[in-house]
Amino acid sequence: MSNTVHFKKVAIVGVGLIGGSLALDMKLKGLAGTIVGIGRSIANLNIALDLNIVDSITQDIAEGVRGADLVVVAVPVLKVASVIEAAAPYLADGAIVTDVGSVKAELIKEVLPLLPPSVSFVPAHPVAGTENSGAGAAITGLFNGRNCIITPVGKGGPDNPEAVEAVTGLWRALGSNVVIMDALTHDRILSAVSHLPHVIAYTLVNMVANAGKGLGANGSDTDMLGYSAGGFRDFTRIASSSPEMWADICEMNSTAIVEMIEAFESELDSLKRVIKKRDNDSMKAEFNKAKALRDALIKGG
Numbered sequence: 001m002s003n004t005v006h007f008k009k010v011a012i013v014g015v016g017l018i019g020g021s022l023a024l025d026m027k028l029k030g031l032a033g034t035i036v037g038i039g040r041s042i043a044n045l046n047i048a049l050d051l052n053i054v055d056s057i058t059q060d061i062a063e064g065v066r067g068a069d070l071v072v073v074a075v076p077v078l079k080v081a082s083v084i085e086a087a088a089p090y091l092a093d094g095a096i097v098t099d100v101g102s103v104k105a106e107l108i109k110e111v112l113p114l115l116p117p118s119v120s121f122v123p124a125h126p127v128a129g130t131e132n133s134g135a136g137a138a139i140t141g142l143f144n145g146r147n148c149i150i151t152p153v154g155k156g157g158p159d160n161p162e163a164v165e166a167v168t169g170l171w172r173a174l175g176s177n178v179v180i181m182d183a184l185t186h187d188r189i190l191s192a193v194s195h196l197p198h199v200i201a202y203t204l205v206n207m208v209a210n211a212g213k214g215l216g217a218n219g220s221d222t223d224m225l226g227y228s229a230g231g232f233r234d235f236t237r238i239a240s241s242s243p244e245m246w247a248d249i250c251e252m253n254s255t256a257i258v259e260m261i262e263a264f265e266s267e268l269d270s271l272k273r274v275i276k277k278r279d280n281d282s283m284k285a286e287f288n289k290a291k292a293l294r295d296a297l298i299k300g301g
């Protein structure tokens with residue numbers, strides 16, 4: 001199945017990092033007859049066309065999705081439902097709609113009532129990315145060797161095994177390891193391993209920028225960020241990610257993210273107490289535990 005998946009017309013709404021990288025790989029592997037890019041700004045769509053990421057572009061969603069057998073919605077998560085609502089009257093019978101959003105449970109709840117009964121919806125989340133945005137950030141091979149989590153809407157929903165199989169086959173053909181999971185579990189896991197790190201990176205950059213205020217001679221400001229080196233820059237790389245995308249993710253997955261922030265605050269508080277006590281052995285024990293876990297993670301690929 002993974003080698004035989006092919007779509008005649010693919011419509012990608014949101015030709016950014018993820019939508020653009022998907023289009024590039026689908027072209028490279030011959031998985032689509034033609035790919036149309038649909039978007040908000042003409043400037044970004046023109047970049048997608050110039051870079052040969054898509055075959056044609058339009059800002060008119062009706063024109064873009066008409067006759068498509070696969071519609072991929074790759075816009076920030078809070079905009080997915082409005083895109084699908086606008087596209088719904090023009091979707092072909094039997095079309096498969098899928099998304100790539102980083103949050104699943106609420107997104108599915110918003111999308112399900114909007115879909116015509118003749119259309120399938122297969123929610124997906126390729127767990128791959130960079131801190132860059134827009135069509136110019138699209139790269140080939142982004143999804144190779146990475147997980148893609150599919151959260152089928154299940155019984156009673158507008159999905160069918162063939163559509164799930166087709167979307168699974170698509171991601172497998174791009175080299176992804178497909179994992180099937182329920183949406184709430186997805187949102188809890190991703191809140192810990194992806195959403196929380198972004199929240200911390202944004203916070204750390206702002207905190208360090210603020211920490212230098214009034215610290216210099218005569219109460220002048222010190223540019224602490226200007227003294228940062230490799231460690232700080234590696235740690236905060238993801239703070240260069242799209243603010244629109246991350247505000248949408250934090251709003252939509254608020255409950256799970258707040259839970260993880262509280263768990264993080266509690267761990268940080270214990271470490272703070274150990275550091276306050278200058279308890280070197282406990283610090284070493286904590287750092288050794290984390291180092292072993294991270295080393296094993298990297299070794300395991």
Ligand code: NAP
Pocket residue numbers: 013014015016017018019038039040041042044074075076077079083100101102103125126127128129130131132133134135137242245249
């Ligand atoms: P991106 O590079 O900013 O691309 C998003 C694209 O969507 C942009 O081209 C933007 O076009 C377009 N867009 C925004 N709102 C739109 C609307 N209402 N109608 C039509 N087009 C619209 O973002 P991305 O990183 O590809 O993320 C896209 C989705 O993938 C998000 O749902 C995100 O949660 C998910 N995701 C991201 C990552 C990651 O690491 N970046 C990883 C996995 C999944 P304009 O130029 O007009 O703004």
